[in-house]
Amino acid sequence: MRLYNKYCDGMYYVALRFMKDTMEAEDAMQEAFIKAFDKLHQFNGEVSFGAWLKRIVINKCLDRLKARKMELVAINEQVLGTVEDQEDWQVEDGIGIEEVKKEIENLPEKYKYPLMLYLIEGYDHEEISEILDISQVASRTLVHRGKKKLQDELKTLRNGTGY
Numbered sequence: 001m002r003l004y005n006k007y008c009d010g011m012y013y014v015a016l017r018f019m020k021d022t023m024e025a026e027d028a029m030q031e032a033f034i035k036a037f038d039k040l041h042q043f044n045g046e047v048s049f050g051a052w053l054k055r056i057v058i059n060k061c062l063d064r065l066k067a068r069k070m071e072l073v074a075i076n077e078q079v080l081g082t083v084e085d086q087e088d089w090q091v092e093d094g095i096g097i098e099e100v101k102k103e104i105e106n107l108p109e110k111y112k113y114p115l116m117l118y119l120i121e122g123y124d125h126e127e128i129s130e131i132l133d134i135s136q137v138a139s140r141t142l143v144h145r146g147k148k149k150l151q152d153e154l155k156t157l158r159n160g161t162g163y
Contacts, residue, residue: 003049004033007049007050007053008029008033010050010054011029011032011033011053011057012025012029014029014054014057014058014061015028015032015057015060015061017101017116017120018058018061018062018065018113019061019064020105024064028057028060028061028064029057029060031060031064032056032057032059036052036053036056039056055127055131058117058131062113099154100119100150100154101120103157104116104120104146104150106153107146107149108149111142111145111146111149111150112146113132114128114132114139114142114143114146115142115146115147118143125139125140125143128143
């Protein structure tokens with residue numbers, strides 16, 4: 001019970017970022033805790049318990065989203081090639097984190113989830129590829145394209161269209 005009480009609020013907010021519905025987030029979080037407690041013997045301490053649990057919560061959310069037919073678009077890797085990360089990626093001054101999160105929500109799903117995992121949850125491309133069951137090349141490409149699309153949306157938000 002102590003583990004649950006320590007991590008339930010944080011894991012709920014992780015689930016809510018993906019599920020966008022309080023009841024769905026709560027269900028996903030509860031299912032993740034059940035799975036974590038069931039698989040507790042597999043926790044080996046390579047990462048913190050919170051990081052291990054967060055991974056389970058995210059995977060459970062993605063499973064639930066896939067079950068609702070919100071499938072990620074497959075990518076033809078042979079066409080895409082490798083995209084290098086832009087370490088100098090920035091947004092204009094005055095744009096806050098809430099605006100960025102809101103605009104991420106408006107992105108197509110094929111960009112939204114990899115970008116959330118990369119920018120908000122802090123996962124690297126190897127971890128994203130495992131979580132989403134895609135290659136690291138696809139992860140890099142989706143994050144890169146998602147960042148570009150997000151930047152364009154934020155520029156439009158900041159500069160407006162005259163309306």
